[in-house]
Structures are given as structure tokens and as C-alpha cells.
Amino acid sequence: MIKAQNIIKSFEGRTVLNDISVEFGTGKTNLIIGRSGSGKTVLLKSLVGLHEVDSGEIYYDDVCFSTLDFKHRKAIRKDVGMIFQGGALLDASTVAENVKLPLDLFTDQSEEEKLERVNDCLKRVNLDNAHNLYPSELSGGMIKRAAIARAIVMNPRYLFCDEPNSGLDPQTSIVIDNLISDITKEYNITTIINTHDMNSVMEIGEKIVFIYEGNKWWEGSKDDILQADNKELNDFVFASAMAKRAKQSIK
Amino acid sequence: MFKWFENIGRYTLLMQKVFSRPEKMRIYRERIMYEMEALGLNSIGLTAIISVFIGAAVTLQMAITLESPFIPQYLIGYATREVMILEFSSTVVALILAGKVGSNIASEIGTMRITEQIDALEIMGVNSASYLILPKIVATVFFFPFLAIFSMLIGITGGYSIAAITGIMKTSDYIDGLQYCFYLSEIWYALVKMVFFAFIVTSISSYCGYYAKGNSLEVGKSSTQAVVISSIAIMICNLVLTQLLRT
The missing domain is CATH 3.40.50.300 (P-loop containing nucleotide triphosphate hydrolases)
Structure with a gap:
């Protein structure tokens, strides 16, 4: 909490x-x-x-x-894990190095254990084949997924x-x-x-x-x-014409 | 004026953060090796090209200026050696490296700042200042003196080559001049200066990048600022060290 x-x-x-x-x-x-x-x-x-x-x-x-x-x-x-708007992966490191960094700095795991954890996390976000790619070689979605893998590698709460x-x-x-x-x-x-x-x-x-x-x-x-009766919230949530029509139909 | 004091205060606090205990020595050792290659080894080419041409130009200038039957020719070699060792290979090479390495460091760290890479390190619990800046400082403080020695050798060789190619003086006189009144302490003096200059270039450039904000335009500005401030600091430091070490 x-x-x-x-x-x-x-x-x-x-x-x-x-x-x-x-x-x-x-x-x-x-x-x-x-x-x-x-x-x-x-x-x-x-x-x-x-x-x-x-x-x-x-x-x-x-x-x-x-x-x-x-x-x-x-x-x-x-x-704590955090996913930033632009991913914030370290440009000079590969995807695997980015994900492994917290393990390198804060755990005493062996290299094999760390690589296994990195593989698990990358698999979890469907990035099994991107270990050796640099952030500049990734698409927007891949960057976000790599950032998620880095954020969860230390089992955050x-x-x-x-x-x-x-x-x-x-x-x-x-x-x-x-x-x-x-x-x-x-x-x-x-x-x-x-x-x-x-x-x-x-x-x-x-x-x-x-x-x-x-x-x-x-x-x-x-x-x-x-159902909210809050003008500012409704203006924000139902800003588009399509959303307004959807709300009317729900009502 | 107030801004100036504020910057000095922030710089001091940043250095305090940089020199705090590293997270894991093994990681730092790897990063130091990486930075030595990026900031040191990759500067060898530029240092060599500039040193060889300056060494040759100084020899030519001396030969033209000192053309008199009353002045022994070996003084041309002597003057070239003194210029290269005392000022060029430390001060001028440091100024050139402030342009190359300083702007590189400021733009790299500045880009990391505006793309939230530094925030990402902080969130992980990493001391970002120490992780990013300390390896750069250690690498340059260790490597720049080698660049200075390299520059001295290449510059003096440049002078010898121009003497041999143009025949403007006898090469034997040039070599006699190189050996005339030679004190090893001059080399040590140049190396001590280079250690100070390496610290100045790396720490000031890192500071400019670390506190960059906004967009790519601001990163460009911080990079320019890094070169300008480093260059001025080098010139002031050169004067102070010369007074302290040579008198």
C-alpha cells in the first residue's frame, strides 16, 4: 500500500x-x-x-x-520498479545489460543465476530474442517491454x-x-x-x-x-464525440 | 554573482556525492576500463595529429626566428623541447581535450538527464553521480598523463622530421638541443599539471551535463558551457600551478 x-x-x-x-x-x-x-x-x-x-x-x-x-x-x-514515459533504458547498454544492471549492483548472485533471471524477465515480456539489441534498435513497444522487464527483475513490491x-x-x-x-x-x-x-x-x-x-x-x-456526475471529469473522459455518443448509449 | 556562488556550491555537493563509497567495485572497475577506451584511447589520434604538426611548426618558427650566426642552432631543438614539455603537451593538449572529451561527457550525461535515464538509476537506488561520473574522473586522471607523454614524444619527433625533410637545420644540432639542460623534473611538472587538468575537464563537464534540463537545445548549451568553463579553469589552474611548482 x-x-x-x-x-x-x-x-x-x-x-x-x-x-x-x-x-x-x-x-x-x-x-x-x-x-x-x-x-x-x-x-x-x-x-x-x-x-x-x-x-x-x-x-x-x-x-x-x-x-x-x-x-x-x-x-x-x-x-521499487519504475517504467518511464520514454523507457529510460541506458543507451550504451544492450537490453540484457539494462535488465541485469540492478542484479549486478545489488545482489551477490552468480553470473549464471543473474542470466537466468534476465532470461525469465525478458521471456515474461515476450522479448526473448532481443538480449543483444541496443535501445536505438528497438521499436517503441519493445522499449516499453524492456523497461517493464528491468522494473520487475528485482521482484519489486x-x-x-x-x-x-x-x-x-x-x-x-x-x-x-x-x-x-x-x-x-x-x-x-x-x-x-x-x-x-x-x-x-x-x-x-x-x-x-x-x-x-x-x-x-x-x-x-x-x-x-x-456514472460520475463531475463536470471536469466528464469533460476529460468523454472529450471525443465518439466517447460522448458511447456515454449517451449507456445512459 | 549569486548564481556563480550557487554553482560552486552545487559543484562541491556533486563532487561529494561522486566520491562517496561505490556500490560494487567490480562494476566500477569495468566502467573505468570502458571510459579509458572511450575518453582516453579514442583521443590518441587527435593528440598525435596536433602534436606532430605543432612540433614541426615550432621547429620551423624557431629556425626562422633564430637565424643568426651568433645563436647556436642547437637552441632550436632546445626551444622546441621546452615548448612541447612545459606548455603544449599539458596545457594546450588539455584545452583540446576539453573540446573533445568535455563536450562528449556533457552531452552524454545531459542526454541521460533529459531522457530520464539518470532518474531511472536513482529509482533503482543507485548513486547516479558516483556511478556515472567517478569512472570518468578516474579514467581521465589516469590516462591523460600518458597522452601528455605521448604528445611530447610525437611533437619532438615532428620537429626532428621537419628538420630532416626541409634541411633548415642539422638534425644532429636538433638532437644536441634536445639533450641540452634537460631536467626530469620538467616532465613531472607537466604530468602533475595534466592530472589537475584531467580532473577539471571531467568534473566540470560532468557537472554541466548532470544539471542540464529541458530539451536537446539545453544539452547543446550545457556542452558549450562545459568547454568554455573547463578552458577558463585550465588557464587559471595553469597559472597557479606554474607559480607553485616552478618558482
Whole structure:
């Protein structure tokens, strides 16, 4: 479980997150949605510790993460996996080297054990044949899958994904969504996904938090979202003409 | 002025992070070897080309300038040696490497910053500053002095070759000049300078890249900034070290 309590974050006097409190459950696919510039990436990066919050607390299970120093955070970070918007694979390393890096740095496993784990993870994301390819040789979907493999190689308890579908075609997006959802269930981890892809919301959103202008505007499940009587949320979710027609037909 | 102090403070904090205990020595050793090849071995060609031509040009200039029956010709070889050892092979080669290696480091780390690769390392619990920058510093501090020695040899050979090819002076006089008033301490002085310059180029360029933000334009700016600041720092350091070590 990850919990944020009254967190406030501002940049150069501009408040980006305004008193946000939210809880994300274990074994669930939690989604943060909102328009571009609404503050959802800042929220995700604050939860993971890439941004320091101005006030408020962030808990990882019972541990108050926001008050820990670098050394103690490091212990928790070994339980954290993150998938970045662009993949963030190290350009100078092959896919296998990228996935193996956390094992090299933080485990005392033998080379054979590490390679076996890397093979397992790459197989899990259907990238068996990409061991020796460099990130520049991969397609967008392959980069995301390699990033997922790297994120799960240490058996994380918490998984963060920053717009995992951006730049992908609808079919590949669904593959990535389902992969993340399956991994969440398989490893019973707390997954938080930052997205503005409505397909993802309807496909895998077990808990959805809507951020509007730095405030938590709404939260609920994918079933609740269809019935929600919240103007800003409806404007965002049913922005396209097709979505509006779909909602009318449901009503 | 305030910005300047802020940068010095941030640079000091970054260096503190860089020199903290490495995660795993084996990984660092591998990275140091990789950086030695990328930053050191790959600079040999450029160093050789520039050194041979400068050595030849200095010899030619000296031969033309010192053309007088009252000045012994071996002084041309002596002057070439002194120029190459005392200033060219350390200071000028360091300035050239600030352009090549410095911009390379700043753009590499800057790109890693804006494409969130550094964030990815931090999330894994890796001390990204130490992991990325320390191997580069160790590699250049170790390898640049070898480049300086290489440059001295190649430059002096360039001078000898031009003397032999053009016949502007006797090669035996050139060799006599090379041996005239030779003190090994001059080589040590050049090598000590090169160690300082290697640290300056690598640490300043890494700093510029590490704190790059925005887009590819900003990475380009940080790369230019790295070269300019490194070059100025090298010139100041050269003056200070010359005063300290030679007087």
C-alpha cells in the first residue's frame, strides 16, 4: 500500500499539487488520470521520491518514506520498479545489460543465476530474442517491454508507470496495459500508473484518481466513472464525440 | 554573482556525492576500463595529429626566428623541447581535450538527464553521480598523463622530421638541443599539471551535463558551457600551478 497525506508541492511559487491525500492498494492497478499539466507526473515523481514534497507525508506500507534520508530510502528503492514515459533504458547498454544492471549492483548472485533471471524477465515480456539489441534498435513497444522487464527483475513490491502507452498504437497499448495488469496480480504489487489514455482506464483501472489543476478532483473505479456526475471529469473522459455518443448509449 | 556562488556550491555537493563509497567495485572497475577506451584511447589520434604538426611548426618558427650566426642552432631543438614539455603537451593538449572529451561527457550525461535515464538509476537506488561520473574522473586522471607523454614524444619527433625533410637545420644540432639542460623534473611538472587538468575537464563537464534540463537545445548549451568553463579553469589552474611548482 502507498499512501499520500496532505502533500503540497510547488515550483518557483506556483503550486502544482495542492493538499492531496490518496491511498493506493496492494495487488491493484491504480491509475492517476488528468489533463496534460494537471500535476499527475509531479504527483507520481513525488510519490517515488524524485521530487521532494514541500509538506505532507508519503507512506510505503507503514514506513514514512518522505522523512527518510538517502541511505534508508535506498533500502525501499530496491523494492521499487519504475517504467518511464520514454523507457529510460541506458543507451550504451544492450537490453540484457539494462535488465541485469540492478542484479549486478545489488545482489551477490552468480553470473549464471543473474542470466537466468534476465532470461525469465525478458521471456515474461515476450522479448526473448532481443538480449543483444541496443535501445536505438528497438521499436517503441519493445522499449516499453524492456523497461517493464528491468522494473520487475528485482521482484519489486511497488511499480510506478509514467504514461506507459504514450507513443504506442492502440493494439500495442493494450498489450502493455495487460502485461502491467497481469504482473500486478502475479506478484501482488502496488502498481500506480499515470495516464491520459482512456482505453487504459477502461481496460485495467481498478482504482482511478482524477487530478485537476493540482487538486484531487475525483476518485473511484472504472465502473463509477461512467456514472460520475463531475463536470471536469466528464469533460476529460468523454472529450471525443465518439466517447460522448458511447456515454449517451449507456445512459 | 549569486548564481556563480550557487554553482560552486552545487559543484562541491556533486563532487561529494561522486566520491562517496561505490556500490560494487567490480562494476566500477569495468566502467573505468570502458571510459579509458572511450575518453582516453579514442583521443590518441587527435593528440598525435596536433602534436606532430605543432612540433614541426615550432621547429620551423624557431629556425626562422633564430637565424643568426651568433645563436647556436642547437637552441632550436632546445626551444622546441621546452615548448612541447612545459606548455603544449599539458596545457594546450588539455584545452583540446576539453573540446573533445568535455563536450562528449556533457552531452552524454545531459542526454541521460533529459531522457530520464539518470532518474531511472536513482529509482533503482543507485548513486547516479558516483556511478556515472567517478569512472570518468578516474579514467581521465589516469590516462591523460600518458597522452601528455605521448604528445611530447610525437611533437619532438615532428620537429626532428621537419628538420630532416626541409634541411633548415642539422638534425644532429636538433638532437644536441634536445639533450641540452634537460631536467626530469620538467616532465613531472607537466604530468602533475595534466592530472589537475584531467580532473577539471571531467568534473566540470560532468557537472554541466548532470544539471542540464529541458530539451536537446539545453544539452547543446550545457556542452558549450562545459568547454568554455573547463578552458577558463585550465588557464587559471595553469597559472597557479606554474607559480607553485616552478618558482
